[in-house]
Amino acid sequence: MKTSGKTYTIASGDTLDTISTKLGIEGGWKQLWAANTSTIDDANLIYAGQELQLPA
Numbered sequence: 001m002k003t004s005g006k007t008y009t010i011a012s013g014d015t016l017d018t019i020s021t022k023l024g025i026e027g028g029w030k031q032l033w034a035a036n037t038s039t040i041d042d043a044n045l046i047y048a049g050q051e052l053q054l055p056a
Helices: 016-023 028-034
Strands: 003-009 051-055
Touching: 016 028, 028 051
Parallel strands: none
Antiparallel strands: 003 051
């Protein structure tokens, strides 16, 4: 999966769904997760302070 080179730092209370909605990521949380499978094994287990790569 290509990434845009931009990142997002997860805040307390964030989910992949709320992040993808807030940032207007086409394809939603699944696309965001796909861009980060090298660092996130389970889409339900993300932590404040983690840095996500944003999809292209």
